[in-house]
Amino acid sequence: MSVFETVAVIGGGAWGTALAQASAMAGRATTLVVRTPEQADRINAARTNEAALPGQALLPNVTATSDPSEADVVVLAVPAQATRTLLSGFDPQLLAGRPVVLSAKGLETGTLARQSEILADMAPDAIGFVLSGPSFAADVAAGRPTAVTLAGDDANLTSDLAAALAGPSFRPYAADDRVGVEIAGALKNVYALACGAVDGAQLGASARAALIARGYAEMARMVTAMGGSAHTLTGLAGLGDLTLTCTSVQSRNYQFGMALGAGRRTEDILGSGAKLAEGVATAPVAAALARSLGVDAPLIDAVDAVVAGKADIATVVAGLMSRPLKREA
Ligand SMILES: NC(=O)C1=CN([C@@H]2O[C@H](COP(=O)(O)OP(=O)(O)OC[C@H]3O[C@@H](n4cnc5c(N)ncnc54)[C@H](O)[C@@H]3O)[C@@H](O)[C@H]2O)C=CC1
Numbered sequence: 017m018s019v020f021e022t023v024a025v026i027g028g029g030a031w032g033t034a035l036a037q038a039s040a041m042a043g044r045a046t047t048l049v050v051r052t053p054e055q056a057d058r059i060n061a062a063r064t065n066e067a068a069l070p071g072q073a074l075l076p077n078v079t080a081t082s083d084p085s086e087a088d089v090v091v092l093a094v095p096a097q098a099t100r101t102l103l104s105g106f107d108p109q110l111l112a113g114r115p116v117v118l119s120a121k122g123l124e125t126g127t128l129a130r131q132s133e134i135l136a137d138m139a140p141d142a143i144g145f146v147l148s149g150p151s152f153a154a155d156v157a158a159g160r161p162t163a164v165t166l167a168g169d170d171a172n173l174t175s176d177l178a179a180a181l182a183g184p185s186f187r188p189y190a191a192d193d194r195v196g197v198e199i200a201g202a203l204k205n206v207y208a209l210a211c212g213a214v215d216g217a218q219l220g221a222s223a224r225a226a227l228i229a230r231g232y233a234e235m236a237r238m239v240t241a242m243g244g245s246a247h248t249l250t251g252l253a254g255l256g257d258l259t260l261t262c263t264s265v266q267s268r269n270y271q272f273g274m275a276l277g278a279g280r281r282t283e284d285i286l287g288s289g290a291k292l293a294e295g296v297a298t299a300p301v302a303a304a305l306a307r308s309l310g311v312d313a314p315l316i317d318a319v320d321a322v323v324a325g326k327a328d329i330a331t332v333v334a335g336l337m338s339r340p341l342k343r344e345a
């Protein structure tokens with residue numbers, strides 16, 4: 017029997033629902049913590065979270081609630097910008113000494129903080145883990161094969177937790193580089209915006225592939241400067257998720273980028289009810305982080321400029337292509 021029998025997933029969106037389903041498939045008694053009792057009642061009655069993952073039936077061992085109670089493992093699955101607010105309303109006792117799995121992919125506006133840093137600020141006695149990798153919520157929830165990285169500081173605990181969350185279609189690989197995994201997860205959304213924009217502006221598949229490769233190199237500079245390992249990027253949270261998000265129309269960040277590439281402005285896209293695209297908030301934070309670290313990050317800067325409406329795609333592409341030639345390494 018695992019020491020991790022009960023799991024509480026906080027956040028009733030697409031990803032929280034999918035992770036609750038994955039946890040249930042792994043055999044854990046799982047609660048999905050949503051914002052209101054009415055929402056919880058609706059999900060429990062319909063046995064589906066229609067607002068988040070329409071048509072996806074939930075396993076019997078997923079129960080929705082609006083009232084977080086003790087669980088062996090807590091998974092946070094709200095947008096990166098909401099994590100601090102969420103934790104500020106939480107009873108710290110529910111998290112003390114417990115594994116808390118951070119699954120949002122983004123950097124915090126204002127503080128430039130990674131999700132682990134927010135957790136350390138708000139619940140210093142919790143044991144932080146980071147889960148990231150190529151995994152669309154709809155795929156995970158439907159039981160299509162998915163592999164992700166689960167990073168934590170204690171190797172044995174991380175392996176035990178990975179085993180507790182693993183199911184027939186969900187395969188977490190244990191790792192130890194939380195910084196590398198978090199930076200990779202946050203930055204892939206920024207590059208997905210860029211790739212969507214390249215495709216929206218019909219700049220060609222060659223340009224998109226070049227962007228993925230140069231984005232990977234830029235990501236490696238960022239991870240190394242932050243004390244993470246560039247080797248992490250060869251894995252699921254790096255290459256895996258970068259490839260998925262930069263090449264899939266299903267990605268919300270890619271879709272947002274497509275709209276930018278077609279000439280729409282950020283406010284206009286947001287105003288017309290776009291789905292969550294974490295890269296939009298993360299791009300300026302990543303640009304500020306790169307500056308503070310002295311890291312050359314022309315692609316992040318380009319995305320930041322386009323998202324902020326300070327430059328159009330043609331101008332940033334011309335700027336990138338006319339930079340002084342350099343050696344690849
Ligand atoms: N959807 C996907 O395929 C994947 C998403 N992620 C990450 O998961 C995070 C969440 O994304 P999604 O669930 O897809 O977004 P979503 O937009 O489907 O859902 C977000 C949910 O968070 C809730 N929420 C927002 N602020 C809250 C607060 N202060 N307290 C409680 N609940 C709050 C909202 O009510 C909503 O239910 C993002 O960082 C995303 O990058 C990671 C992997 C896959």
Ligand SMILES: O=C(CO)COP(=O)(O)O
Pocket residue numbers: 121149150151152153205208257260261266267268269270292293294
């Ligand atoms: O992170 C994801 C897949 O790994 C989901 O990407 P989007 O948020 O761009 O849809």
